[in-house]
Amino acid sequence: MTTTTTERRSSANIELGLYSGRQDPSWTIAGPEKAHLDLLLSRLRRVAGAPVHGGLGYHGFTIFETGRTLVAFRGQVELVGSGRRHHLADPQRTIEQFLLQSGGAHLSDSQVTAVRLAVTSTSRGRPGPSR
Secondary structure (H helix, E strand, O other): OOOOHHHHOOEEEEEEOOOOOOOOOEEEEEHHHHHHHHHHHHOOEEEEOOOOOOOOOOOOEEEEEOOEEEEEEOOEEEEOOOOOOEEEEOOOOHHHHHHHHHHHHHOOHHHHHHHHHHHHOOEOOEOOOOO
């Protein structure tokens, strides 16, 4: 039996990059949630250049699908390990906001607050003010 890309990508494991030295929270999305994520991703435009990467604290959402891994961080979505010198621009940070919402019961109030603050304190992929 042959499995199509659509069938293989009917679900995704999501990992919230938040900690160093501790296991990051993770959950699975499928069905309508996964279809909505795919729709949001399809609306992003491809841009040239290397994406930004995080350090300590919040460092993005990793989306694990069969056959590919994506990282959404600071208004950019990178196809990890692709060797390509482009990424998807998400200046409104729709992917990060959607994934934060999808975490629901898997995230504590303090985790949601920390990520919400990080996502709303930056603009168009540039770091916000230092604290």
